[in-house]
Amino acid sequence: MGKITGFMEYDRQAQRERDPSKRTKDWFDYTIPLTVEEVQQQGARCMDCGVPTCHTGMEIDGVTTGCPVYHLIPEWNDLVYKGQWKEALNKEHEMNNFPEFTGFACPAPCEGACVLGINEPPVAIRTVERSIIEKGFDEGWVVPEPPESRTGKKVAVIGSGPAGLAAAAQLNKAGHTVTVFERSDRIGGLLTYGIPEMKLPYDVVQRRVNILEQEGITFVTNTEVGKDYTVEELETNFDSSILCGGATIHRDVEVEGRELKGVHYAMDFLHANTKSLLDSELEDGNFITAKDKNVIVIGGGDTGTDCISTSVRHDCKSLTQFDIYDKKVSERNMDVNPWPQWPVIHRIEYGQKEAAAVFGDDPRAYAVQTTKFVGDENGHVKEVHTINVELTFDEKGARLRKPIPGTEKVWPADLVLLAIGFKGPEQGLLSKLGIKTKANSTVDAEYGKYTTNKEGIFAAGDMRRGQSLIVWAINEGREVARECDRFLMGTTTLP
Structure with a gap:
């Protein structure tokens, strides 16, 4: 599939991003499409693997690797490289009803399982996927296909x-x-x-x-x-x-002061913001604003990142994201995290890039556990108290987080967003x-x-x-x- 020597000739090129310092002034798509030629070069990097693993979704140690919808990735990479875009679109739709949803928002476990990724940057699969479906819509190839008859059910x-x-x-x-x-x-x-x-x-x-x-x-x-x-x-x-x-059902932080005003679930924050944005471009004021506030985001995942990018656009005063885990390594450790497992490495996502552009640094604080929220005389949160923790294991192998004495810290906070997932x-x-x-x-x-x-x-x-x-x-x-x-x-x- 692709060009036989493509992976040696072309570097990985994923979707480009708009300037972080400028895109925080609007709510438009933060990415920039690649050119047709660049996308075809990414398709050319597909290696004609003897046993491709990108398209086979599975879970290893509870973490997804490969594509759960069994996308025909090598096939549509080859078709894109050859300029056969409509055929590539048909291949996308064979296994995925909505390649645009995954093309925009999937973390791309397929790329973690890419064979090229063993010793080189993997094929930019998600970028190719999104490029195919966007071209399909632009060209008018994506059209309604109602069934020829109805079953009566x-x-x-x-x-x-x-x-x-x-x-x-x-x-x-x-x-x-x-x-x-x-x-x-x-x-x-x-x-x-x-x-x-x-x-x-x-x-x-x-x-x-x-x-x-x-x-x-x-x-x-x-x-x-x-x-x-x-x-x-x-x-x-x-x-x-x-x-x-x-x-x-949200996961919660069960600590003293949880009932204070200004402590919200991340999804309540994100939902209200998007609804107000779509209804009135935020003119109706029916959202939780981060403007001029010291914002603490508790949770190091994608939802926490989304809270960061939204708070930056609100023009918050300061921004910190708590991650309960230690800072990850920059490259995959093949001894403990071998291919084709999802690479557990340090990543700087779009929200952290935007916060760094505005405030000068990555907003994350690592190995931080919240111990209590403190409020003012009006019952509104004003501080978050934390302690650093180290990860240990008990005799049965269960994870334990041990507080580290002397690492206590108090953070000013006017808005706290809980982004720690769902039960x-x-x-x-x-x-x-x-x-x-x-x-x-x-x-x-x-x-x-x-x-x-x-x-x-x-x-x-x-x-x-x-x-x-x-x-x-x-x-x-x-x-x-x-x-x-x-x-x-x-x-x-x-x-």
Whole structure:
């Protein structure tokens, strides 16, 4: 695949980024597309591996490596190199309903499993993926493809995140009449309200939703199933239902002062900001502002980074991000983190680059544990108290974080954002439906089958597997559609 000597001739070139000091003045996409020639050079770097591993998704030690939707990566890299863009687009869509979502926001575990990555920078797979689908839209190749006939079966999909949308798209292709219920006012779930506009513009989500609508899918917003639309209506009006409501119960920091004003979950901060931005370009004031505030972000992951980039755009006074882990090494340690595992290395993401451009330094503080929040006379947070910790293990191998005496510190804080992930799905609808859950609160439905204890009701995505990646949600959405189709029709042709 690609050019035989391409990996020796061309350096890795991922999506370029706009100047961090300038892009923080707006909410537009922070990246710059490569030229056609540059993208083709990246396709040429694909090595014609004897056993490619980029396209085979798996979990090693709980961390994803390779592509969970089994993207035909070597094939579309080769097609791009040869200039056969429309054929490359067809190959993308064979395994992924929404390559634009993964192209914009997936962390690209495929690149961690790239064979070239053993001793060279890996192929810029995500950049090629995004370039293909964007060219497809620009050229008018992405068009509605409604089914030729209908089966007469009706399916309800609860939740319009990537799992729900993938399930709906596949079931609609099979000819079923699909209705997607979303309790928010816009379709997309955390694609819309969990990922900031500069990272995944909403018009990217909406243009795909428009395609799905034209293909015959019905979207019902501002409707919470189990509350606005009863369980009885669901059971009466549909032949089958798929639960894709996500894992939206926040993890919390259980320390003194947690109840103080100014301490918020990251998703409340991000959701309100995006809604206000889309509704009024922030003119309505219906969001949690970081303007002129000392901001502390607790959590070192992607959501924490999104909080940083949003706070910078609000023109915050100062910004610090707490990471409970030590600073990682700059290059993969092959002894403890061998290929094809995801490389656990130090990365400077877009938000940290922006904070450094504004404040002069990376905002992260490592191995930091919050001990308490302190408020003022009005009950508003004014300080965060911390201590540094070192990672140890008990006799059973369980992780322990041991406080280091003498490392106590007090940080000024007017706004604290908790970005430490999610515990599992909300239980209201599950309880009303009588759905069995596991000890960790996720739906008890076997991977690959997705059947719950209630006949005709399936579950997929984060609601079933717990907090995970967009690409795993698409994987499960596609697979649950296959099993739902099999239930409805006795057999299935869906992949």
